[in-house]
Each structure stands twice: as C-alpha cells, then as structure tokens.
Amino acid sequence: MSDAKLQINNLYKIFGPKAKKFVPLVKEGISKQELLDSYNHVLGLNNINLTIPQQKVQVIMGLSGSGKSTLIRHINRLIEPTSGEVIVDNKNVLEMSQTELREFRRKKTSMVFQKFALLPHKTVSQNVAYGLTIQGVHEAQAKESSHIWIEKVGLSGFEGHFPAQLSGGMQQRVGLARALATDAPILLMDEAFSALDPLIRTDMQDILLDLQNELQKTIIFITHDLDEALRIGDNIAILRDGKVIQEGNPQEIIMTPADDYISDFIKDVNRGKVIRIKSIVTKGSCRGPNLISSLTLENALKELNKSKTKECNVIDEGGKKIGKVSLDSAIDALLKTNVSTNERYK
Amino acid sequence: MDFWTEIPSLGKRDLRDLKKGIDSAFRGFSREYGDNIEAFFDPLYYFLVWLEKLLIAAPWPIILFAVAGLSYLGSKSWKLALGSVLSFVVIGYFGMWKDMMATISLISVATIICIAIGIPVGILMSRYDRVQGAITPILDLMQTIPIFVYLLPVVMLLGIGRVPGLIAVCVYALPPVIRLTNLGIRLVDKEILEAADSFGSSYRQKLFDVQIPLALPNIFAGVNQTIMMALAMVVIASMIGVKGLGMPVLQAIQNQYLTLGLMNGLAIVALAIIFDRVSQRYGKRLQAHRYGKDHE
Numbered sequence: 001m002s003d004a005k006l007q008i009n010n011l012y013k014i015f016g017p018k019a020k021k022f023v024p025l026v027k028e029g030i031s032k033q034e035l036l037d038s039y040n041h042v043l044g045l046n047n048i049n050l051t052i053p054q055q056k057v058q059v060i061m062g063l064s065g066s067g068k069s070t071l072i073r074h075i076n077r078l079i080e081p082t083s084g085e086v087i088v089d090n091k092n093v094l095e096m097s098q099t100e101l102r103e104f105r106r107k108k109t110s111m112v113f114q115k116f117a118l119l120p121h122k123t124v125s126q127n128v129a130y131g132l133t134i135q136g137v138h139e140a141q142a143k144e145s146s147h148i149w150i151e152k153v154g155l156s157g158f159e160g161h162f163p164a165q166l167s168g169g170m171q172q173r174v175g176l177a178r179a180l181a182t183d184a185p186i187l188l189m190d191e192a193f194s195a196l197d198p199l200i201r202t203d204m205q206d207i208l209l210d211l212q213n214e215l216q217k218t219i220i221f222i223t224h225d226l227d228e229a230l231r232i233g234d235n236i237a238i239l240r241d242g243k244v245i246q247e248g249n250p251q252e253i254i255m256t257p258a259d260d261y262i263s264d265f266i267k268d269v270n271r272g273k274v275i276r277i278k279s280i281v282t283k284g285s286c287r288g289p290n291l292i293s294s295l296t297l298e299n300a301l302k303e304l305n306k307s308k309t310k311e312c313n314v315i316d317e318g319g320k321k322i323g324k325v326s327l328d329s330a331i332d333a334l335l336k337t338n339v340s341t342n343e344r345y346k
Numbered sequence: 347m348d349f350w351t352e353i354p355s356l357g358k359r360d361l362r363d364l365k366k367g368i369d370s371a372f373r374g375f376s377r378e379y380g381d382n383i384e385a386f387f388d389p390l391y392y393f394l395v396w397l398e399k400l401l402i403a404a405p406w407p408i409i410l411f412a413v414a415g416l417s418y419l420g421s422k423s424w425k426l427a428l429g430s431v432l433s434f435v436v437i438g439y440f441g442m443w444k445d446m447m448a449t450i451s452l453i454s455v456a457t458i459i460c461i462a463i464g465i466p467v468g469i470l471m472s473r474y475d476r477v478q479g480a481i482t483p484i485l486d487l488m489q490t491i492p493i494f495v496y497l498l499p500v501v502m503l504l505g506i507g508r509v510p511g512l513i514a515v516c517v518y519a520l521p522p523v524i525r526l527t528n529l530g531i532r533l534v535d536k537e538i539l540e541a542a543d544s545f546g547s548s549y550r551q552k553l554f555d556v557q558i559p560l561a562l563p564n565i566f567a568g569v570n571q572t573i574m575m576a577l578a579m580v581v582i583a584s585m586i587g588v589k590g591l592g593m594p595v596l597q598a599i600q601n602q603y604l605t606l607g608l609m610n611g612l613a614i615v616a617l618a619i620i621f622d623r624v625s626q627r628y629g630k631r632l633q634a635h636r637y638g639k640d641h642e
Contacts, residue, residue: 121560
C-alpha cells in the first residue's frame with residue numbers, strides 16, 4: 001500500500017462573497033465575531049498548520065461551529081479554500097486541475113460521512129463497489145473485491161439489501177467498507193460515528209481500530225466526542241473558532257492542557273483510564289517491581305500500592321528501564337484537574 | 347385636469363399603425379418562411395400519421411392485448427389491467443374506437459416530444475442557475491398565457507391540422523416535466539452528492555449514476571402531469587383540426603348534442619384515469635428501495 005504525506009500550511013477559509021479581500025484582515029488578527037459584525041463574512045478556518053502523521057489516526061476535535069468539518073473537506077477539496085495549501089505527496093491539492101483532482105480523489109483519499117451518505121437506490125454490494133466502478137473497474141471484479149470488504153466489516157449476507165433495510169450501525173459499516181474498498185491511503189472520517197448510539201459507536205471504534213492495525217492508513221478522524229478522540233487518536237488537534245488551539249498526543253492534552261477551554265473540555269475524562277504511566281515517569285530507579293510504560297494509571301495504582309516502597313520501575317516495550325513512578329505522583333496525576341502546568345506548554 | 351382623469355395613451359392612430367406594422371411583418375414572415383417551417387415539421391407529421399394509421403389498422407384484439415400488457419407492466423396490478431381493457435371495450439362498443447386511437451397517437455407523440463425536450467432542459471436548468479433564471483419565466487408564460495393567443499400565430503404559420511395541434515399541446519404540456527426534472531435533481535441529498543464527489547465522480551457519472559436515478563420519482567411525476575395536461579388539450583386542439591375524441595366534443599358544443607358530448611367527454615376521462623393510474627403506480631415502484639423490499 002502506498003504511503004501519502006499530508007501537510008496543511010497556512011490554510012484560511014472565509015465564507016462570503018468577497019472572502020479573498022478579508023484574508024489580510026484575518027492575518028492581522030481580526031476576530032471571528034468582528035469579521036461577522038462589521039463585514040458580514042464568516043471566518044471558517046484561521047491559519048491552520050498541521051502535519052498529519054503517516055499511517056496514524058489524527059483526530060481533529062472541536063465543538064459544532066469550530067470548523068472541523070470545513071477543515072476535513074479541504075483535504076479532498078470538497079470545499080475551496082480562500083488561501084493556503086494542502087500538500088499531499090509533495091503536490092498541492094488546492095492547485096490541481098479538475099482532472100487531477102478527480103484522479104486524486106479516486107486514488108488517494110476516501111471519505112466516510114456522518115449521515116452515511118449511501119446511495120439509496122443501490123444495494124450494499126453496489127454501494128461498496130461504488131468507488132471502484134467510478135474508476136472504471138470491471139463490474140465482476142468490483143463486485144468480488146466489494147465482497148471482501150463487506151466480509152471485513154461483518155456484513156456478509158446483506159450484499160443484496162438496500163441501505164433503507166439496514167440499521168444505522170450497519171449502514172455506517174457499509175460506508176466504511178465503501179471507503180476502504182478503493183484502497184486509498186488516506187481515509188477521511190467526518191464525525192463518522194457521531195450519529196450512532198453509544199454501544200454501536202464503541203463497536204464501530206473497535207472495528208476501525210482492528211482494521212487500522214491491519215491496514216495502517218493515514219486516518220483523519222473528526223469528532224466532537226473527547227472519549228472517542230482519546231480512544232482512537234494517535235494524535236489530537238483541538239479546533240476552536242477555526243483555529244488549532246492545541247495539538248499533541250492524548251497524553252499531552254490531558255497532562256498539559258493549553259488553556260482553560262481545553263481544561264474545561266477534559267475535566268470529565270476518566271483520567272485513570274486515559275493517562276499512562278509514561279506521562280508521569282521521573283528519573284532514577286528503585287527497588288520496586290517493573291511496570292510497562294503503557295500501563296494506565298488505574299492499573300498502575302494497584303501495583304504501586306502493593307509495592308513496599310510505594311514505588312515502581314518503568315520499562316518501555318523493549319524492556320529497557322526508563323525511570324520510576326511513585327504512588328504519590330500517580331495519585332497526583334489522577335486528581336490534577338487545574339491548569340497548574342500550562343506555563344510549561346506556553 | 348385631463349392628466350388626472352385620463353391615463354396617458356399612445357393615441358388611436360399610432361396604436362393602429364403599431365398593430366398593423368407588427369401584423370403585416372408577421373404575415374410577411376409567415377409567407378416567406380411558412381413553407382420552410384412546415385417542411386421542418388414534416389417528419390413529425392409523417393410519424394404522427396403513421397402511428398395513427400397503425401393504431402387504427404391494427405386488429406382490435408391486438409390493441410386490447412397491448413393495453414392489458416402495458417398497463418400490467420406499468421402497474422403490476424391485474425385489476426388495473428382488467429379495468430383498462432374493459433374501458434377500451436366499452437369505448438369501442440359505443441363507436442368511438444377510431445377517435446380514441448387518433449387521440450392516443452396524438453397524446454403519445456406529444457408525450458414523447460415533451461420528454462425528449464423537457465428532461466434535457468430540466469437537467470440544464472438544474473446544473474446552471476443562470477439557465478434556471480432564464481427559463482423559469484418562459485415556463486410561467488407558457489402556463490399562464492391564454493391558449494388561443496399562441497394558437498393564432500401557430501395557425502398563421504402552419505395552417506390548421508395535426509402538426510399545429512401537436513405544437514399547441516406540447517407548449518401547454520411541456521412545463522411540468524421541465525420543472526419537476528429540475529426540482530428533482532436539485533432536491534437530491536447534498537451529502538450523497540458530496541459522497542459521489544469524494545470518490546472522484548465526473549459530472550456525467552454523478553448525473554447518470556446518482557442524480558437522475560434519485561430524481562426519477564419526481565421526473566416521473568412530471569411526465570404524469572404532462573400526459574394529463576396533453577389530454578386536457580385534446581378538445582382545444584380539435585379546434586385547429588386535430589382528429590380524435592376532441593372533435594365530437596367540439597361538434598356537440600356547437601350543435602347542442604348532449605349525448606355526443608357526454609360520451610366522448612367520458613371517453614377522454616377514462617383515458618386520463620388509465621394513463622394516470624398506470625403511470626403513478628409505475629412511478630411509485632421506482633422508489634421501492636426507499637422503504638426496503640421486505641423488512642425482516
């Protein structure tokens with residue numbers, strides 16, 4: 001499977017008839033509200049710079065209106081930018097001709113939608129094969145490979161059904177299979193699981209993580225749900241008013257929230273389940289047992305409590321010692337919800 | 347004071363000259379190009395005559411068989427097929443068979459023409475807002491202008507007969523199929539179109555694979571309306587010499603033949619009901635996927 005480097009540089013999107021005119025104003029720092037009040041233009045994206053890690057899950061999180069759906073639609077140019085660039089494999093998507101863009105969409109990206117967006121007049125099998133038939137793949141061949149993907153998402157036996165006959169969770173499995181069937185290296189998921197009820201959502205997250213283990217795609221996953229972001233994200237970018245306000249791995253976001261907005265966002269998170277001891281490791285060693293660095297606080301607490309010195313050594317996946325943790329520091333990390341450490345981040 | 351009591355007007359002489367000028371210009375145009383325009387419509391005339399002759403010459407059992415088959419294929423309902431055949435038998439029994447065949451041939455040709463023009467125009471309108479902006483007022487005009495007003499120039503150009511009648515019918519019956527094609531395509535879910543785009547569909551692929559299939563129920567409602575409006579024009583078309591069930595109705599109005607008018611009028615109604623029910627059922631079956639074939 002081919003790889004694709006994905007980078008977003010200085011991306012701006014302003015909605016309104018004279019959008020281009022206001023880019024300099026936005027660059028000078030006019031606020032979203034001011035732009036709306038004085039000029040009746042809506043600031044969608046404000047100087048987005050992101051390097052998306054290859055073959056990882058990049059989550060883009062934000063509340064509604066933060067511009068996250070606008071951002072993901074710039075990657076395959078379903079929305080035209082006002083200024084900036086989206087670089088995939090050293091090519092600027094935003095400068096492609098219509099033909100190049102079509103080829104790019106066919107081969108490099110595929111997308112899963114919040115409301116599934118299946119073709120209601122086509123069967124499950126035809127829906128999954130849709131991307132391939134667009135590319136001109138022979139019907140029999142497209143059908144054959146569509147069946148492989150239908151099986152992978154656990155929908156065998158439903159090939160001949162129409163989308164309206166399936167439940168929401170099943171419909172989104174079709175959506176996922178349709179996106180995977182084209183073998184594109186970049187998978188764009190726009191609030192893909194937000195419309196599903198919580199149990200089904202967790203199921204779908206499992207399916208996605210399983211498939212990701214096998215396929216190693218570059219996934220851009222949009223969500224407003226922090227638990228979901230922490231669960232599946234290798235890297236998280238938090239968007240507010242069209243601006244990235246913090247970017248980092250889940251541990252960094254939880255341990256060092258960049259501002260009050262984010263601390264507010266993460267205050268209800270079950271820290272014991274999310275924080276791993278590698279985030280609180282300190283230098284030195286002790287006489288306690290060894291714990292692996294990816295252990296969650298919740299599980300580490302038991303071990304730390306059992307240990308006589310209330311301390312444990314931390315080792316990485318390779319078994320190498322990288323430091324120690326103490327019971328006190330673990331409890332500290334568990335309780336800390338204020339932004340005492342945010343100075344460090346700034 | 348005159349200013350307040352009388353609206354400023356062109357004056358009788360100027361007005362008369364203006365009307366005369368336009369009239370004679372049009373008459374000149376029709377004398378000059380009338381034959382060419384008539385020749386242009388010749389293929390249409392031959393097709394219409396051919397179809398009419400075919401329907402009249404065909405043995406009546408074959409026609410009945412075709413009626414049963416078509417209405418069953420369209421509606422998948424034995425009741426409707428049987429009803430259609432019965433109506434045809436009754437209409438034939440009361441001596442209106444030939445007129446009915448003439449009317450059916452006119453309606454069929456008019457519908458084919460309306461579809462052939464209407465669907466592409468509707469597609470263009472849905473694609474370009476400017477085309478929609480330009481054509482919508484024309485459609486409004488076509489639907490509101492009194493029929494006799496455009497009947498007159500058509501007759502002046504082409505004389506009386508089948509072709510001008512056909513044109514009059516088409517002018518009146520064309521708007522619904524255009525409007526509903528445009529509307530149907532514009533109503534297709536935006537997210538589904540986004541999905542089609544995101545997989546790299548070209549405009550053609552999107553149109554034929556997604557937009558038209560999803561707009562089909564609406565397009566078909568337009569075709570249904572077009573057929574109904576064409577039938578409604580049958581009597582007026584007979585005024586400019588179109589044969590069919592409209593002709594006896596016109597005679598009945600002129601001579602106060604109550605029964606003749608009633609019989610032919612009812613025959614038109616029967617045809618309308620059959621066309622309507624069959625095409626509506628067919629349209630409904632087109633969207634069967636929306637509800638699922640059989641919900642487990």
